[in-house]
Amino acid sequence: MSQVQIRPGPRRATRDGLRQFVETFAADHPPLSPGAADLTILDPERVRRKYGGVFNYLTRVELEVERNVLELRALMPDATETDRFFYEDVWSPQELQHGILLDAVQQGFGMTPAPADLTNVRPGIRVIGVLSHLPGMLGVIRLLYYLTGAATERSAVIAYSRLLDGLGAMGERAIAETVIAPIRRQEPGHFAFYRMSAETLLGEEGLSPWQLHLTRILRRHSFDLVGVNNRHQRAAFGDVARALGFDRDLDGIARQVSLVERELLWARHQGMQVPAYILSALEEAIALSIARH
Numbered sequence: 001m002s003q004v005q006i007r008p009g010p011r012r013a014t015r016d017g018l019r020q021f022v023e024t025f026a027a028d029h030p031p032l033s034p035g036a037a038d039l040t041i042l043d044p045e046r047v048r049r050k051y052g053g054v055f056n057y058l059t060r061v062e063l064e065v066e067r068n069v070l071e072l073r074a075l076m077p078d079a080t081e082t083d084r085f086f087y088e089d090v091w092s093p094q095e096l097q098h099g100i101l102l103d104a105v106q107q108g109f110g111m112t113p114a115p116a117d118l119t120n121v122r123p124g125i126r127v128i129g130v131l132s133h134l135p136g137m138l139g140v141i142r143l144l145y146y147l148t149g150a151a152t153e154r155s156a157v158i159a160y161s162r163l164l165d166g167l168g169a170m171g172e173r174a175i176a177e178t179v180i181a182p183i184r185r186q187e188p189g190h191f192a193f194y195r196m197s198a199e200t201l202l203g204e205e206g207l208s209p210w211q212l213h214l215t216r217i218l219r220r221h222s223f224d225l226v227g228v229n230n231r232h233q234r235a236a237f238g239d240v241a242r243a244l245g246f247d248r249d250l251d252g253i254a255r256q257v258s259l260v261e262r263e264l265l266w267a268r269h270q271g272m273q274v275p276a277y278i279l280s281a282l283e284e285a286i287a288l289s290i291a292r293h
C-alpha cells in the first residue's frame with residue numbers, strides 16, 4: 001500500500017510557509033476535469049459486487065463537501081485568511097470534482113447515488129460558531145478542525161490507495177489510472193495542509209494548557225468516522241472498511257488515522273498510544289456491517 005509522501009515546507013511549520021504551501025499546491029493541482037477520465041469498465045458486475053459500496057460511500061462523502069463548507073463558515077466566522085483560502089478556493093473545488101468523477105463511475109456500473117446531505121448545517125455547529133467569539137475558543141476550534149481534517153484526509157489516502165490496488169489487480173486499468181490515481185494524488189496535500197496548520201498553531205501561535213485540555217475533551221467526545229452521522233452510515237462505513245481490508249489490520253489503520261493527534265494532543269499525556277475513541281469507532285462500524293450481512 002502506498003504511503004503519504006508529501007511532507008512539504010520547512011521542518012518547523014510557519015504561517016508564511018503554510019501560505020506558500022497552499023498556493024503552490026493549488027497551482028500544481030487544479031480540480032480534475034471529468035473530460036480527462038476514461039470510464040471504461042471491463043466487468044461492471046464484478047466491480048459493483050466488490051467495490052459498489054466503496055464508490056457509493058466515497059461519492060457521498062466527497063459531494064458533501066458542499067455542506068462542509070457551509071459548516072466551516074458557521075464554525076469559524078473569524079477563520080484565518082489561509083484557512084478560508086484553502087477551504088473555499090482549493091480544497092472544496094477539488095473534492096467536488098472527486099465526487100463528480102466517482103459518481104460517473106458508479107453510474108457506469110448501475111449504482112444509484114446515496115442521498116447526500118448538502119445543506120443541513122448541524123445545530124451544534126452553529127452553537128460552537130457563536131462560542132468561537134469567547135476568549136481563547138477560536139484556538140480550540142481551529143485545532144479541532146485541523147485534527148479532524150488530518151484524520152479524514154489520512155483515511156482518504158488509505159482508502160484510495162487500497163481501491164487503486166484492488167482495481168488494478170482486477171485489471172480495471174481505465175478507472176484505476178484515470179479516476180482513482182488522480183484523486184489519490186490530491187489527498188496527501190490535504191493531509192499535509194492540516195498537519196502543518198496544527199503544527200503552526202501549536203508551535204508559532206501557541207495554545208495554553210486549558211485550551212489543550214479542552215481540545216482533548218472535545219475531541220474524545222466529538223470524534224466520528226468520516227461521513228458518519230447515523231447508524232446506517234456507520235454500518236456503510238463498516239462495509240467500506242471490510243471491502244478495503246481495514247479489518248485485517250485495524251490497529252495499523254487507527255495508528256495512521258490518529259497520527260497527528262497522537263503527536264500533538266496525546267504524546268505527553270498517554271504516550272503514543274492509539275486513542276481508544278478511534279479504535280472503538282472503527283470496531284463498532286465493522287461489527288454493524290457484519291451484523292447486517
Ligand SMILES: [Fe+2]
Nearest residue numbers: 062095098156
Ligand atoms: Fe477527495
Ligand SMILES: [Fe+2]
Nearest residue numbers: 153156187190
Ligand atoms: Fe481530501
